[in-house]
Amino acid sequence: MDKVIALAQRLQANIGKVIVGKEEETELLLTALLAGGHVLLEDVPGTGKTLLAKSLAASLSLGFQRIQFTPDLLPSDLTGSHYYNQKDGEFHFRPGPLFTQIVLADEINRATPRTQSSLLECMDERQISVEGITMPLERPFLVMATQNPIDNQGTFPLPEAQMDRFMIKMRLGYPTAGEGVEILKRTLGEGGGTSVIAPVASAAEVLEAQRLCEEVRVSGDLLGYIVALAEATREHPETALGVSPRGTQVLLRASKALAALRGRSFVLPDDIKQLLVPVCAHRLVPKRRYGVQEQTAERLLLDIAAKVPVPSEEGVEGGVR
Template sequence: MDPAEVGRRAGEVLDRVNTVVVGKREALELVLAGILAGGHVLLEDFPGLAKTLTARCFAQTLGLDFTRLQFTPDLLPADVTGSYLYNQRDGDFVFRPGPVFTDLLLADEINRTPPKTQAALLEAMQERQVSVEGVTHELRAPFHVLATANPIEYEGTYPLPEAQLDRFLLRVSFGYPSAQEEQTMLRRRMARRAEETVLQPVVDAATLTEMQRALEDVAVEDSVGRYIVELVAATREHPQVQVGASPRGSLALLLTARARAALAGRDYVVPEDVKQAAPAALSHRLSLRPEVWLRRVDPAAIVEEICARVPVPASDRLPTYTGTPS
């Protein structure tokens, strides 16, 4: 499958999701880009803004097995990964897989569970495996985590540690719909005469895996690669930032820019792909200085400021890693 075909099929997926999630095309593109890039996405926004609905719609249109896990303060790590149960008939312990053994896991309100349970997802998200009682169990591909979090409610919540935030490829917010979009949502609800919606699959898990592999054919010219490095380096030198993005942020920006290029049907990355992906790929990787954090400065605004300040490259040379002379 070539990137042009990836863009066509991804467009069909987005069109179908858009029939339920009204508007918010740009945010939906970011979520799909995160999935195509093989990563996990944190949906952080106010209650009632279609975070859970978005995860369910993408699972249906992508033809993926879907599991929703509601994170609560009493949730245990074994409730996520699974555990061994004693089988009296065979006289042996049998592993019972947990909700993490799925294609797309919705970790709903992930900041409502203690750090010990949050950490149970770390190995699964990074290594695509879980270890229970000293035995490692592989997770089949594709495997993606879409987690939701409420950014304004702090009572009874446990902020995600930096190590876990860094595991998310992107952090996406939807924001409130416009008056016209909200009216369209109401009209569609009355027209379908039912609360739940079921979307027919556009692709299946095997096709999604092919689409993800096709991203390796998306070229990144050397000057664009340097542009990514300069953006990430600028986050480490910004006066309002205490700790900037790590090299994992550079990789996240590269992968997301490739996915956005494929969404547009291109087999090459342009600087605009990088700029559009930068706030979602880098903002959750920044630790702000205490005085800045108290003023509730949005890290995404800092990333956008950096994107506006760092010079954008203009080059039509081929990337040197392809072996083709410039």
């Protein structure tokens, strides 16, 4: 796992030139990247959502497109369309901005549901279909989306099917007092933003790290633990919709990537417990009478994690890949 650790350290150090603090959030972002997942950054304006996403993109030698989502954005604006060339009398395809490797979908909830749904195929299957023609996307492929949970005017909440395509949903939160001072010091200095960082990793290195993460072992007891957690969400009296089988698959992949980031070739129960909320909270639908959905989902998962028996760490170094 030395290659994975070295790659993660380079990326974290590079992102740290722009982002003050937020080490745990950066680790979650890298976990999604190495597990082949997508990330939804949700927080109030000014907390660094877009800057964090752009910092990761600037640290990688990959194709990058930023798309500002608005109500008038059409699906063809994302996927591309055919146009008629008068010179040769034929139709040609003009690729949209989704034909890249890293997509920043800024304020994704401002686009209409029809436009949002155009992301489903590319996020899940790494391909785009236009007028009956299916075209594969270059790998690695990562979608990082941002949204503001406070401002609901002129927005379209993401449906469960769209939310389910994101491996991790996280909030950045406000900086500490010390971090706030450091941010102001950097503001007074020269330069700033992603202009101060250069790429430190190639596509080949990311793909190799993803392959190594797939080789991380998971014991049979831990597979049962993941299933038990999911079943507990479905059977909980406060839950209208629990974690699906796809959710358990995503939690497994993310746990393997996190273990690799921490230099291990095997998953521990703590890896699963740490990722339970960021991976599963947005897949849970609590019954409305129990309060704010997001806060309730997180509370339910923490309650479930405390009650479901944790397997012994003995023998976790074995297992399946």
